[in-house]
Amino acid sequence: MFNVAVVGATGAVGQEILKVLEERQFPVKKLIPLATARSAGKEIVFRGETYRVEATGPESFEGVDIAFFAGGSGSRDFALVARDKGALVIDNSSAFRLDPEVPLVVPEVNPEDARKHKRLIANPNCSTIIMVVPLKPIYDAVGIKRVVVATYQAVSGAGAAAIEELRLQTQAVLEGKEYPPQVFPHQIAFNLIPHIDIFSEYGYTREEWKMVKETRKILHDDNLAITATTVRVPVFRSHSEAVNIETKEKISAEAARELLRQAPGVVVIDDPQNLQYPMPITATGRDEVFVGRIREDISVDKGLNLWVVADQLRKGAATNAVQIAELVIRSGWL
Amino acid sequence: MFNVAVVGATGAVGQEILKVLEERQFPVKKLIPLATARSAGKEIVFRGETYRVEATGPESFEGVDIAFFAGGSGSRDFALVARDKGALVIDNSSAFRLDPEVPLVVPEVNPEDARKHKRLIANPNCSTIIMVVPLKPIYDAVGIKRVVVATYQAVSGAGAAAIEELRLQTQAVLEGKEYPPQVFPHQIAFNLIPHIDIFSEYGYTREEWKMVKETRKILHDDNLAITATTVRVPVFRSHSEAVNIETKEKISAEAARELLRQAPGVVVIDDPQNLQYPMPITATGRDEVFVGRIREDISVDKGLNLWVVADQLRKGAATNAVQIAELVIRSGWL
Numbered sequence: 028m029f030n031v032a033v034v035g036a037t038g039a040v041g042q043e044i045l046k047v048l049e050e051r052q053f054p055v056k057k058l059i060p061l062a063t064a065r066s067a068g069k070e071i072v073f074r075g076e077t078y079r080v081e082a083t084g085p086e087s088f089e090g091v092d093i094a095f096f097a098g099g100s101g102s103r104d105f106a107l108v109a110r111d112k113g114a115l116v117i118d119n120s121s122a123f124r125l126d127p128e129v130p131l132v133v134p135e136v137n138p139e140d141a142r143k144h145k146r147l148i149a150n151p152n153c154s155t156i157i158m159v160v161p162l163k164p165i166y167d168a169v170g171i172k173r174v175v176v177a178t179y180q181a182v183s184g185a186g187a188a189a190i191e192e193l194r195l196q197t198q199a200v201l202e203g204k205e206y207p208p209q210v211f212p213h214q215i216a217f218n219l220i221p222h223i224d225i226f227s228e229y230g231y232t233r234e235e236w237k238m239v240k241e242t243r244k245i246l247h248d249d250n251l252a253i254t255a256t257t258v259r260v261p262v263f264r265s266h267s268e269a270v271n272i273e274t275k276e277k278i279s280a281e282a283a284r285e286l287l288r289q290a291p292g293v294v295v296i297d298d299p300q301n302l303q304y305p306m307p308i309t310a311t312g313r314d315e316v317f318v319g320r321i322r323e324d325i326s327v328d329k330g331l332n333l334w335v336v337a338d339q340l341r342k343g344a345a346t347n348a349v350q351i352a353e354l355v356i357r358s359g360w361l
Numbered sequence: 362m363f364n365v366a367v368v369g370a371t372g373a374v375g376q377e378i379l380k381v382l383e384e385r386q387f388p389v390k391k392l393i394p395l396a397t398a399r400s401a402g403k404e405i406v407f408r409g410e411t412y413r414v415e416a417t418g419p420e421s422f423e424g425v426d427i428a429f430f431a432g433g434s435g436s437r438d439f440a441l442v443a444r445d446k447g448a449l450v451i452d453n454s455s456a457f458r459l460d461p462e463v464p465l466v467v468p469e470v471n472p473e474d475a476r477k478h479k480r481l482i483a484n485p486n487c488s489t490i491i492m493v494v495p496l497k498p499i500y501d502a503v504g505i506k507r508v509v510v511a512t513y514q515a516v517s518g519a520g521a522a523a524i525e526e527l528r529l530q531t532q533a534v535l536e537g538k539e540y541p542p543q544v545f546p547h548q549i550a551f552n553l554i555p556h557i558d559i560f561s562e563y564g565y566t567r568e569e570w571k572m573v574k575e576t577r578k579i580l581h582d583d584n585l586a587i588t589a590t591t592v593r594v595p596v597f598r599s600h601s602e603a604v605n606i607e608t609k610e611k612i613s614a615e616a617a618r619e620l621l622r623q624a625p626g627v628v629v630i631d632d633p634q635n636l637q638y639p640m641p642i643t644a645t646g647r648d649e650v651f652v653g654r655i656r657e658d659i660s661v662d663k664g665l666n667l668w669v670v671a672d673q674l675r676k677g678a679a680t681n682a683v684q685i686a687e688l689v690i691r692s693g694w695l
Contacts, residue, residue, distance in 0.1 A: 119646065175605045193551075217595065220634065230614060258601075262595070267592075306553055326587055
């Protein structure tokens with residue numbers, strides 16, 4: 028049994044981490060819910076008990092065995108403090124993901140990388156996790172030369188305030204009222220915003236670079252060619268991705284479907300004649316990555332199209348983080 | 362001055378054709394608004410005058426010079442009748458688009474094709490028009506080897522009832538009520554449906570095949586490699602597309618931007634540092650195709666990513682149809 032801290036316990040991801048710890052009966056001896064000073068004093072419920080959230084500080088990690096960082100500024104400020112106090116840190120921020128000293132882990136994809144941890148393991152970006160789970164069995168079977176991905180990302184990826192903004196702004200638009208954007212740079216209700224995270228090199232956003240660089244690190248392939256366009260859509264929860272893959276060897280749609288059916292963490296929903304394919308409303312609240320619309324790419328000799336959907340607060344964040352901790356404990360790598 | 366019939370005058374596209382004819386001061390002598398028997402008797406307003414919509418029948422086209430067919434079943438039943446009565450037919454349905462005897466025209470792209478018309482010209486699919494307008498200048502400048510496109514299509518592409526379904530269903534979901542889908546196969550409010558038109562060969566939808574085959578016909582290039590994933594999004598109006606292009610010769614993002622700035626029918630909005638990029642809400646009601654997020658594709662030697670948005674009821678349907686008629690008149694090809 029472990030003393031477990033959750034940093035950012037009041038946010039969208041933090042709340043989900045608490046829920047996943049409870050659902051999976053994670054061996055929590057003592058829970059220490061932490062947040063910024065602004066959120067300190069709020070109450071959260073875990074296993075039927077009410078906890079008062081404390082402000083994260085250098086003293087918060089005394090005696091903590093495992094610290095989940097939900098992301099945000101808390102990570103940069105306190106993840107290394109927690110580690111130096113002896114905790115295993117699972118960090119959902121982007122701060123350490125590309126650090127060669129820090130494993131970046133999706134348990135179904137590169138579990139062995141977790142073995143080399145120095146008490147700090149990074150949780151990948153949500154869009155990356157969701158893509159790499161179905162890429163992995165294809166990569167292993169026939170090799171992957173190039174990936175072209177376009178994302179359809181739900182607002183919950185931007186936190187609890189973003190969910191509220193979509194709700195209130197949608198209501199306002201339906202009533203013909205104004206509701207100026209606060210979280211997003213533009214109106215998100217009944218609109219699309221082709222801009223997630225800040226703009227960076229070559230006109231790519233940081234979200235797009237994350238999908239490129241994190242996927243390469245997780246698959247241990249610096250030469251994997253990837254390009255991404257990331258887009259915010261007016262959906263509350265679960266990210267979707269149109270993934271186009273050029274493979275090194277030929278694989279039929281049927282063989283890919285069978286491969287994905289056997290793959291850990293993947294659920295194939297691919298019966299278009301009966302209107303069955305993955306959608307955000309069916310993936311929400313689930314821990315698996317849903318794959319459908321599996322087709323050969325008619326534009327190349329060796330290629331596939333996949334339509335991939337997963338709950339980015341679950342497998343894209345909280346579930347993956349908790350699975351990393353379970354993997355480390357189970358493997359005796361703590 | 363011409364006697365002009367609009368078939369499907371009460372639907373989403375028909376209404377827009379009437380609006381565009383009025384705005385562009387199309388030389389209408391007499392307007393004949395037509396629709397199915399179900400919609401006959403409804404009233405529409407054109408240039409301040411009220412017209413009673415008639416049921417389309419074999420006698421409807423006597424003395425008609427130009428007949429716009431908004432799409433739907435009216436085209437298969439009456440387009441050839443109208444033509445045989447002597448009208449120039451501009452048809453927005455998919456019935457004749459791939460017929461080698463029928464020109465498929467986007468005036469900015471292949472105006473010369475209209476010259477060979479036999480009183481029947483097809484208006485391409487909305488997603489095809491929106492993509493091919495910015496593809497054309499790139500195709501001419503550096504050649505195009507392959508296109509990978511993922512669409513984000515508004516509900517108005519499915520007609521007036523679909524717009525109402527998004528509105529009412531969104532309201533219901535916000536109130537925690539049920540609103541079973543009628544127009545769409547699944548809930549569209551706060552959801553995505555990776556399925557437009559019916560499923561066809563190789564697991565592609567007919568919408569996806571349209572983007573492949575119509576683009577090849579318009580660009581006169583049967584070897585152009587294209588793959589598409591078409592997705593319905595909870596947006597009222599204007600389609601968006603993430604377009605990935607492999608070019609034959611290298612072109613920089615800046616050169617592509619300049620080329621597109623000069624291209625007819627294109628507006629470049631590409632200033633991400635100032636949060637400027639195309640979005641459905643800014644394209645709605647406009648006749649141009651908006652292009653932004655113009656980037657070199659980092660995954661290939663010669664490639665580009667574009668983010669393309671246009672009002673599919675305007676440039677994707679009504680505006681393009683009226684522009685075809687204007688082109689034919691102006692060129693003396695009537």
